[in-house]
Amino acid sequence: MNLSPLIPYFDTTFVTLLVLFTLASTVLGGMTVLNAIRLRNVQLTWKSGTLKGYPLFSSAFLTFTVLVIFADWYLNNPHEYLKLASYSVLGINWFLVSFLTSKRYITDNGIVKNINDPSQTIAWHQVTDFVEREMDTAIRYTFFYLEEDQKPTTECCKHCVRLELDVPKKKGEQFKKILFYKLGRRFNCYFTKESSIEEFK
Numbered sequence: 447m448n449l450s451p452l453i454p455y456f457d458t459t460f461v462t463l464l465v466l467f468t469l470a471s472t473v474l475g476g477m478t479v480l481n482a483i484r485l486r487n488v489q490l491t492w493k494s495g496t497l498k499g500y501p502l503f504s505s506a507f508l509t510f511t512v513l514v515i516f517a518d519w520y521l522n523n524p525h526e527y528l529k530l531a532s533y534s535v536l537g538i539n540w541f542l543v544s545f546l547t548s549k550r551y552i553t554d555n556g557i558v559k560n561i562n563d564p565s566q567t568i569a570w571h572q573v574t575d576f577v578e579r580e581m582d583t584a585i586r587y588t589f590f591y592l593e594e595d596q597k598p599t600t601e602c603c604k605h606c607v608r609l610e611l612d613v614p615k616k617k618g619e620q621f622k623k624i625l626f627y628k629l630g631r632r633f634n635c636y637f638t639k640e641s642s643i644e645e646f647k
Contacts, residue, residue, distance in 0.1 A: 461529065468532045468539075475539035478546050481561040487554035489624055492617050494548050501544035508537040550611065552624055557589070559611060568609050570628040584612040585621075 493499030511533045518530055543562075551558040560566035572591040579586045589611065592604040613621045 471539035475542045478543045490552040504541040504544040508541045511537040587611045
């Protein structure tokens with residue numbers, strides 16, 4: 447079966463899909479940057495990607511795209527510039543979205559674990575309980591709060607939700623100060639050196 451007459455159609459379809467994905471990634475990247483800019487009174491933030499704080503796959507894809515662009519420029523192949531430009535925009539947007547959504551933000555209003563996911567955001571006044579656990583390279587906090595059921599099936603219309611947050615040890619003291627200021631007076635809690643779980647009077 448001779449598929450050579452269909453190759454131009456396949457190429458057109460591929461380019462069309464590539465452009466559509468590039469436009470979609472640009473919109474998502476713009477929304478993510480806008481969400482990051484909208485954050486007010488950020489008191490503490492840190493990177494949490496797997497590649498020394500940066501997202502692994504998007505960083506690798508962006509690096510590979512840059513290398514291919516330089517190689518294509520060196521070989522002087524202008525026919526692939528449109529595709530390479532789309533790949534580069536796609537890589538930049540993927541990196542931006544991955545990087546910004548993997549960052550943790552501690553604001554005056556609460557904890558933002560993922561700026562694109564409201565369920566990963568908790569206000570200080572929502573916290574009903576929390577525990578602390580020592581890890582190898584971080585301190586893991588588990589926060590508990592109540593959330594309204596969208597479709598309650600019983601008389602109780604709220605359910606308990608937990609949010610885990612790994613705080614790097616170098617940010618631990620700063621985070622504890624914010625935690626004491628925001629929750630200490632309400633919970634009257636203190637941390638002990640002997641235990642990695644806070645106690646409540």
